[in-house]
Amino acid sequence: MRREGSALQGLGVVVLKELSDHLTSARMRVLEWLVVLTAIAALYGAIQQVRDTTAEDLFLYLRLFTTAREPLPSFVSFLAFLVPLMAIGLGFDAVNGEYNRRTMSRILSQPIYRDALLFGKFIAGVVTLSISLLAMWLLVIGLGLLLLGIPPNAEEMLRAFIFLLVTIAYVGVWLALAMLFSIVFKSAATAALFSLGLWLFLTAIWPALATFIAGAVTAGADQATQITVAQALARLSPGTLYGEVIAAVLNPATRSLGPIFLSQMQGAIPGSPLPVVESLMIAWPQIVGLVAGAIVLFVIGYVVFQRQEVRA
Amino acid sequence: MTAASPVIDVHDLTKRYGGVTVVKGITFSVQPGEIFGLLGPNGAGKTTTILMLLGLTDISDGEARVVGFDPVREPLSVKRLVGYLPDTVGFYDHLSAAENLRYTARLIGLPPAEREARIAAALERVGLGEVGTKRVSAFSRGMRQRLGLAEILMKKVRLAILDEPTSGLDPQATVELLEMIKTLKREGVAVMLSSHLLDRVQVICDRVALFHSGNIALMGTVPELGRQILGGGFNVDIEAEGGQLQERLALIPGVSGIEQTGPGRFRLRADRDVRPEAAAAVVHAGAKLYTLSVEAPSLEAIYTRYFETAGGGGERNAA
Numbered sequence: 001m002r003r004e005g006s007a008l009q010g011l012g013v014v015v016l017k018e019l020s021d022h023l024t025s026a027r028m029r030v031l032e033w034l035v036v037l038t039a040i041a042a043l044y045g046a047i048q049q050v051r052d053t054t055a056e057d058l059f060l061y062l063r064l065f066t067t068a069r070e071p072l073p074s075f076v077s078f079l080a081f082l083v084p085l086m087a088i089g090l091g092f093d094a095v096n097g098e099y100n101r102r103t104m105s106r107i108l109s110q111p112i113y114r115d116a117l118l119f120g121k122f123i124a125g126v127v128t129l130s131i132s133l134l135a136m137w138l139l140v141i142g143l144g145l146l147l148l149g150i151p152p153n154a155e156e157m158l159r160a161f162i163f164l165l166v167t168i169a170y171v172g173v174w175l176a177l178a179m180l181f182s183i184v185f186k187s188a189a190t191a192a193l194f195s196l197g198l199w200l201f202l203t204a205i206w207p208a209l210a211t212f213i214a215g216a217v218t219a220g221a222d223q224a225t226q227i228t229v230a231q232a233l234a235r236l237s238p239g240t241l242y243g244e245v246i247a248a249v250l251n252p253a254t255r256s257l258g259p260i261f262l263s264q265m266q267g268a269i270p271g272s273p274l275p276v277v278e279s280l281m282i283a284w285p286q287i288v289g290l291v292a293g294a295i296v297l298f299v300i301g302y303v304v305f306q307r308q309e310v311r312a
Numbered sequence: 313m314t315a316a317s318p319v320i321d322v323h324d325l326t327k328r329y330g331g332v333t334v335v336k337g338i339t340f341s342v343q344p345g346e347i348f349g350l351l352g353p354n355g356a357g358k359t360t361t362i363l364m365l366l367g368l369t370d371i372s373d374g375e376a377r378v379v380g381f382d383p384v385r386e387p388l389s390v391k392r393l394v395g396y397l398p399d400t401v402g403f404y405d406h407l408s409a410a411e412n413l414r415y416t417a418r419l420i421g422l423p424p425a426e427r428e429a430r431i432a433a434a435l436e437r438v439g440l441g442e443v444g445t446k447r448v449s450a451f452s453r454g455m456r457q458r459l460g461l462a463e464i465l466m467k468k469v470r471l472a473i474l475d476e477p478t479s480g481l482d483p484q485a486t487v488e489l490l491e492m493i494k495t496l497k498r499e500g501v502a503v504m505l506s507s508h509l510l511d512r513v514q515v516i517c518d519r520v521a522l523f524h525s526g527n528i529a530l531m532g533t534v535p536e537l538g539r540q541i542l543g544g545g546f547n548v549d550i551e552a553e554g555g556q557l558q559e560r561l562a563l564i565p566g567v568s569g570i571e572q573t574g575p576g577r578f579r580l581r582a583d584r585d586v587r588p589e590a591a592a593a594v595v596h597a598g599a600k601l602y603t604l605s606v607e608a609p610s611l612e613a614i615y616t617r618y619f620e621t622a623g624g625g626g627e628r629n630a631a
């Protein structure tokens with residue numbers, strides 16, 4: 001059965017409204033400051049370290065993102081940790097908030113489809129987070145220019161830009177997850193708790209658990225199988241995928257993200273950089289995985305939302 | 313679509329949730345400019361019916377045409393011409409009244425040139441003109457309800473569907489709101505409202521449909537229903553002295569029963585207002601007439617009587 005008109009009618013209106021809500025909300029302000037301050041702290045540590053240890057490096061700029069100095073983690077570790085928090089912060093009450101404010105049936109009685117409302121909220125969330133990520137990214141590059149005193153080369157900029165795009169995909173995964181919970185649970189507090197709980201589980205517990213489970217199921221097998229299984233399990237966590245992509249994109253010397261046999265390394269010059277395209281090829285499955293994860297989570301939420309009764 | 317065709321035309325409308333039938337094949341129509349009341353206890357299927365008409369929930373069976381469109385296949389056309397005020401309407405608290413309306417106006421797709429004028433006019437009409445720039449978080453329930461009505465006015469609809477518009481309002485706010493609903497009717501807008509507050513609704517409804525566990529148990533004008541359910545409908549109380557009153561009064565055409573409620577006090581049950589005939593009868597009998605009063609059929613009485621006979625107050629499902 002065909003419905004009349006476009007499913008996305010009114011999408012732009014919803015996006016603009018949600019965007020202005022996000023950008024003026026106190027929640028966003030807190031998240032922005034949190035991220036900017038931690039980014040500066042991490043960057044400062046990285047610059048100290050880079051000055052101390054790296055005399056000559058082809059990819060000095062990329063070190064800004066990945067170098068850590070005790071006790072602070074590196075900029076990318078900070079991001080991997082904070083990006084889910086920001087996304088959950090924007091998404092956990094996206095849909096149930098409309099029900100709780102009792103605005104849902106009023107908005108849906110206007111000439112738009114539910115599709116426009118859900119898409120609009122997702123797009124507005126991604127745009128909001130992309131704006132802050134872009135600002136942070138420019139901040140790091142700008143501060144790098146000031147503090148290091150040398151400009152980045154074209155390849156560094158390209159890799160840094162890919163890193164930004166991948167981070168936006170990573171945001172999409174967590175935003176879609178938070179919105180899915182905001183659709184499934186009527187209470188915003190429950191949705192927030194579930195999102196944060198899953199985030200903690202996937203980030204802190206799952207990597208260790210994956211090794212343990214792999215050890216249990218592949219008992220007796222050779223070490224290579226065990227490692228491969230453990231890695232496959234660990235990759236169910238978007239955090240692991242993101243970390244692997246970053247390792248490949250920001251460190252041109254990365255040749256493989258899985259276990260590698262010595263025989264495969266024959267003829268390779270250790271530490272020599274790969275071209276950008278080759279680095280991308282290494283991380284391509286992980287990048288596709290992140291994007292697919294975001295789409296799958298969004299589609300599940302979409303289906304649940306379409307079938308939901310408007311009456312809460 | 314001509315002016316005479318109904319704004320709502322519903323045949324055998326049915327809604328099932330899982331195995332439970334919530335609305336059981338109802339048929340009714342609403343004419344332009346009519347105020348139509350959906351009455352009944354909570355959980356009788358009123359809100360479900362409304363949501364089906366707006367295309368906000370699927371129709372399990374039967375047909376519906378709203379302002380000439382099919383709400384399942386053409387929900388956008390329906391929603392463009394129909395205004396909906398939900399039960400306990402909500403607004404974005406951090407936005408002002410005008411900003412809330414502006415968002416709706418954009419969703420409707422009003423041209424920017426027209427938008428501001430319509431918003432201002434609508435706010436003015438519901439008496440919120442002065443607080444239009446205030447945040448909705450400071451609004452009372454009555455003000456929110458009026459803002460909801462302003463949204464419908466701004467939209468310039470053919471049909472306004474109001475779900476429990478007066479529930480939770482104080483008497484003063486209720487009267488004001490009902491007054492505004494009547495102005496809608498004067499502009500030729502059809503109004504369908506649901507309520508369980510009968511005495512208030514009686515005043516403004518042209519026709520009512522009484523819901524009872526998913527069925528329309530009764531439908532018609534209030535006096536019609538009075539005749540149907542209360543038998544007579546009108547109770548005429550007489551206080552008089554002398555003469556053979558009881559026999560004479562019983563002879564008045566239209567009187568279906570007579571009852572002596574006290575010395576010199578009688579109560580006539582009639583299908584219309586028989587006060588003039590009763591007065592003449594008393595005078596002819598040579599008696600002195602002290603009191604003559606009539607009690608029109610009230611929806612409350614009809615409702616209570618109907619559900620007494622239908623057995624209990626109906627099922628109390630979750631609303």
